[in-house]
Amino acid sequence: MELTKKISMFGRTHALEGEIDDFLDKLSQCALLFKIAIKVYLNEGCTDEFERKLQDVNKMESDADYLRRAIETQLYAQTLIPESRGDVLGLIENLDQLLNLFESSLWAFSIEQPDIPEEFHNDFDALTDMAVLSVETLVLASRAFFRNIDAVSDHNHKVMFYEKEADKVSTKLKKAIFSSELDLSRKSQLRNFVEHIDNVPDWAEDVADRLAIYSIKRTF
């Protein structure tokens, strides 16, 4: 009986593997949508197209939340990977936080509709690129954690690199904002939006650091 249960467990395992992959797909797609949404905002302002992208991110975040809960429940209900499930749980929840950051950032754009002067567009664009690259690389590192533990460090160091680059761009951008002729209130508002985007690579780096530890723990 236990043997049949074990064999059927391969089926359940397969389904759960699919759910984890789906969750990571959602995160990656959310990052790409975020990038498009920021570009739309910078070029066209808070248009219907931007709102549609926001709704897409919103829906994707909800779907990812549902997947996260399903994954966590199955890991504990079926007592799977007892040695690593705490780490997997931590990883999934921290990755989910990135989805929340994308969503809250776009909501802030939608609600406050900041007027971003043209001269800052390139740097906002570059900062968004770095943020999205850091998340996409983190998704690769996370996939490697599940399938090819040796490759985690190959991706992780790139996450660190993109975070550093994002820091450089955000610092430069903040300096430019505060040296401009804008009102202090607008300067503060724009600084907040820089930080909204910059929070993404910062968090991605934190997750990558944890992932490095989880990987060490997983070596045979």
Add this chain to the structure above:
Amino acid sequence: MDISILLFLTSGLFLGWALGANDAANVFGTAVGTRMIRFSTAATICTIFVILGAVYSGAGAAGTLGKLGAIDALAGSFVAALSAALAVYLMTWAGLPVSTTQAIVGAIIGWNLFSGTTTDTNSLVKILTTWLVCPLLAAVIAMGLFKLTTAVLSRVKLHLLRTDACTRLGLLLAGAFGSYSLGANNIGNVMGVFVPSSPFIDFEIAGLFTFSSTQQLFLLGAIAIGVGVLTYSKRVMMTVGSNIMPLSPVTAWVVVMAHSLVLFLFASQGLESFLISHGLPSIPLVPVSSSQAVVGAVLGIALLKGGRRIHWRVLGSIGAGWMVTPMIAGIVCFISLYFMQNVFDQNVYAGGPGKAPVEMVGFSSPEIPFRRPK
């Protein structure tokens, strides 16, 4: 059958219970300790396969133990098994993995000393050498198996969840193999001392095969082991797993496989006759300590990893336990034999004073020529 015979067998059953309580942890301890397999599943599989191993393949290793000191009186067998069981129980109670093999050898030597029988040095040397070889062989097998397993897992790049499912299945199968090997190799420790005075008679089952008296004795012992597994092994299982070194589930599988292979090598009559028929040096059929095999396997892997995470203090206490076990068993046996003979007026060796509860029909002790003249 005389009721007193069954009474005398109870010490063997007690020893079997102690072996089950203690040694099942070597087979399933890591799997249960790391929650990869539920205790109830582990205990059930362990019990079934211990019985199969003991009844089907138990005769080989039991024979060597008989040569060390063929206890030729039922009361003597009772005391020897009881002393060994007490030694094992004490160590189990202290939460330390202990060797039933060492306990019973200590008890047999205690009986030899009491009865004036010269210990067969050939058998003793064979057993002691095997005790040294056993952990070394387990270490070497574990190192090779660990290298192979990690190489395969790195190459096939299984998903974490798939690796987990495969490891669970692997631990279950390795546990079943380990339990079979444990039954085959260690049943001699439990019931070996009763073989010369077995109260059972051979009978045929449906004219297909003969269920020998020894097999019946081993079945009884194996059931006692099973009861030990089911009733008392959980505590040791929970403590033994990561005591020497923290083990990952895959490493745990390697340890159980190395342990099981070593026990199987020292118990398989089939392998022995295969080696002999091909002109190869044969492996002696000797009861070996499953605890030593596990410790050897864990150490082998630890050394492969640089030896940094070994808990040397725990290892030291296990080593000390191994030294102390045969001594306790031997001393307890010697003293108990004195009381059994002089207080309870029982015959504890052939030709000795006291009443004999069973006639030793057809038993010819190979140790008689070694007996000191009175």
